[in-house]
Amino acid sequence: MRTRRDGRERVPPHPEVGAIGLQQVLEALVDPVRRGIVAELYASDRDISCGGFDVPVSRSTATHHFHVLREAGLIRQYYVGTSRMNALRREEFEAAFPGLLPALVGGRGRA
Amino acid sequence: MRTRRDGRERVPPHPEVGAIGLQQVLEALVDPVRRGIVAELYASDRDISCGGFDVPVSRSTATHHFHVLREAGLIRQYYVGTSRMNALRREEFEAAFPGLLPALVGGRGRA
DNA sequence: CCATAAGTACGATGGCTGTCAAACTTTGAT
DNA sequence: ATCAAAGTTTGACAGCCATCGTACTTATGG
Secondary structure, eight states, X not given: OOBOXXXXXXXXXXXXXXXXXXXXXXXXXXXXXXXXXXHHHHHOSSOEEGXXXXXXXXXXXHHHXXXXXXXXXSEEEEEETXXXXXXXXXXXXXXXXXXXXXXXXXSSSOO | OOBOTTSOBSSOOOOOGGGOXXXXXXXXXXXXXXXXXXXXXXXXSSOEEGGGSOOSSOHHHHHHHHHHHHHTTSXXXXXXXXXXXXXXXXXXXXXXXXXXXXXXXXXXXXX
């Protein structure tokens, strides 16, 4: 279905990575749960549904984290059936913040 | 003087960078005031006293920020007279967290 | 049509932390 | 000896945010 009862789009808008500041990105990635989500996506070559992550929080909290990550330009979300898929915005993000993702969720350096 | 009334050393101990986790580092660098301090040190080729930074907070708050940065292994502090000098632990930190400092306080990428 | 699966939205809550002012300490200069 | 400069420490406070449970929505399968 295209429109919903409350009028909101089912897939919320994604900001352009170029319009996002480093502060917002850091506030997103300082949370270990969110960093874990991004790390899983970074290490994977395919998109992952919200329920497909190994997160130690409730579903509603997980939704909150995905929201923050989306608003920070780190992930793109789209629906497949009832599942919401998450894709890492790799190249866009790397262009805007060079070296940041590798340094934070790449394998090199201390954890 | 070497020992103080309360017995504490005037220069508190500095942790080894190898004993610090990424989580602690990010919690230190997510604060814009602290990131500004580190950015000033990163762009400078000499150490800077606590009062020599351009920070928009009170002295006691600044002290708190320097404390956090020191505990996160980002700076080394030593006294010169009444002034407390701050040195960026550049190489040590780069070895432990490759690329992180340049990505966060280096000039490249979005602010 | 009904049940189930997968998320979302909303309110409430608890803990953390950045902030400041005030009092204090140490050092250096007069 | 005093005084000023530079930081520190402590306590208090306000705002934020991660978390959860509950209720709700949407889509799919029988």
